[in-house]
Amino acid sequence: MYSPSEVIYRCRRCGDLLSVEYDADLMRPETAKKWRGRSLSVWRYAELLPISDRSKIVSLGEGGTSLNRCSRLGSELGLKEVYVKNEGENPTGSFKDRGMTVGVTRALELGIKIVACASTGNTSASLAAYAARAGLECVVLIPSGKVALGKLIQAMIYGARVIQVKGNFDDALKIVEELCLTQPIYLLNSINPYRLEGQKTIAFEIWDQLDGRVPDEVIVPVGNAGNISAIWKGFRELYSMGLIDKLPRMIGIQAEGAAPIANLIKMGLKEIEFVENPETIATAIRIGSPVNWKRAVGAIKDSNGFAETISDEEILKAQRLLASYEGIFVEPAGAASIAGLIKLVKNGLVRQDDLIVCIATGHGLKDPDIVLRQFPKPVEVEADVNTLMKLLSS
Ligand SMILES: Cc1ncc(COP(=O)(O)O)c(C=O)c1O
Numbered sequence: 001m002y003s004p005s006e007v008i009y010r011c012r013r014c015g016d017l018l019s020v021e022y023d024a025d026l027m028r029p030e031t032a033k034k035w036r037g038r039s040l041s042v043w044r045y046a047e048l049l050p051i052s053d054r055s056k057i058v059s060l061g062e063g064g065t066s067l068n069r070c071s072r073l074g075s076e077l078g079l080k081e082v083y084v085k086n087e088g089e090n091p092t093g094s095f096k097d098r099g100m101t102v103g104v105t106r107a108l109e110l111g112i113k114i115v116a117c118a119s120t121g122n123t124s125a126s127l128a129a130y131a132a133r134a135g136l137e138c139v140v141l142i143p144s145g146k147v148a149l150g151k152l153i154q155a156m157i158y159g160a161r162v163i164q165v166k167g168n169f170d171d172a173l174k175i176v177e178e179l180c181l182t183q184p185i186y187l188l189n190s191i192n193p194y195r196l197e198g199q200k201t202i203a204f205e206i207w208d209q210l211d212g213r214v215p216d217e218v219i220v221p222v223g224n225a226g227n228i229s230a231i232w233k234g235f236r237e238l239y240s241m242g243l244i245d246k247l248p249r250m251i252g253i254q255a256e257g258a259a260p261i262a263n264l265i266k267m268g269l270k271e272i273e274f275v276e277n278p279e280t281i282a283t284a285i286r287i288g289s290p291v292n293w294k295r296a297v298g299a300i301k302d303s304n305g306f307a308e309t310i311s312d313e314e315i316l317k318a319q320r321l322l323a324s325y326e327g328i329f330v331e332p333a334g335a336a337s338i339a340g341l342i343k344l345v346k347n348g349l350v351r352q353d354d355l356i357v358c359i360a361t362g363h364g365l366k367d368p369d370i371v372l373r374q375f376p377k378p379v380e381v382e383a384d385v386n387t388l389m390k391l392l393s394s
Helices: 029-033 042-048 071-077 096-109 122-134 149-157 169-182 193-199 201-209 226-240 260-267 293-302 312-326 332-346 368-372 385-393
Strands: 067-069 081-086 114-118 137-143 161-165 185-187 217-221 249-255 306-310 355-360
Touching (some): 042 096, 042 201, 067 201, 071 081, 071 332, 081 201, 096 122, 096 193, 114 122, 122 137, 122 149, 137 169, 149 161, 149 368, 169 185, 193 201, 193 226, 201 226, 217 332, 226 249, 226 293, 249 260, 249 332, 306 332, 312 332
Parallel strands (some): 081 355, 114 185, 137 161, 217 249, 217 355, 249 306
Antiparallel strands (some): 067 081
16 A cells, blocks of 8 residues: 555556555445536546545546437447447547546646656647646657647647657657656656546446446447556446446457457467557557556456457448447547447347447547548539539439
8 A cells, every 4th residue: 555645656566556545434325425416527526536635626627528329320230228428528539638637636736847648649638738737847758650640739739748759659658657767757647546547437427327327338449458447447436335236347349450458358368468569540549568458357357348359440430330320420449449349249249238338439530531541532513503403413
């Protein structure tokens, strides 16, 4: 057990990652009574977030994302109740904002002046925004040439120092962790347990939005594996508090070319085999050595869940399906949960009347190039209504 006043990311004895735990007297149904009447957002659940001085909260209005019942998608797949939690609605367009509002507030509490992260794009966009809001310096390391343009632009405009690393995300994370261990710079990757506390509110919101019902399955795209671990922690806390009497099965989805966790689980390997050169068009989950892998495997196994891999082609198909059937435009990594669901249905791994929630992790506009490449150029007409009518009737 370590004190909250320490800046520490890993256990000094075993090197494993740390997690935030709360006093037993908070883990009661009474705590949730305080949440009523507050708007749906990360900070609705303030009692179960590890911040002592609420006057310092750095917020951009994160959380409170919609949980869309997707009837058209559901009937296409022969499923009764499918929901998509649209995390693209967060202030910088991804679920990372839930973690950053807590992590950057924590940085202020600690009197930190500089924050840093390695990123496949969304973490840097989010950290840069929250650092700007808090008046902190921000350093972000990204894999050279492998970050979607929309995300890169975000980090730049928010004023972060953006550094491209000649290597992949795993290489960037390794050096930024080393940097933060020796310098007064606060690391805000998902090895920081405060960040995951913010992200666990996805589970709290789902519970609230379903009026206390618990999904049978929660399907999550997995990269560094922080988010699936955080969401599972959220559901476990609701369970410990006596607010729910069952837990969902956690389903982790990885891209075929970057699937160390899914391979471990699917193939029943004895040890995890990290992927040295991960590859996928879903750049946000192009990660070969997920730092949170142990927690994620724990979440999947403890929940009686499972993991699946999907091809890039399946990701793009799911992205289009979700947009054209439900009006929800997500980036490729965000569509991984939908692609995963389609595969689970094909393989008979979910039941027709299951209550299923897919987490759509990031907004589609972050990576428009990938979509543009798949469509022909729109037709051009003269500015003449007759020509237009002729075209429409053809
Ligand atoms: C859009 C999107 N989806 C999924 C993930 C994967 O989340 P995690 O690294 O917590 O597994 C990321 C991480 O960068 C992301 O940006």
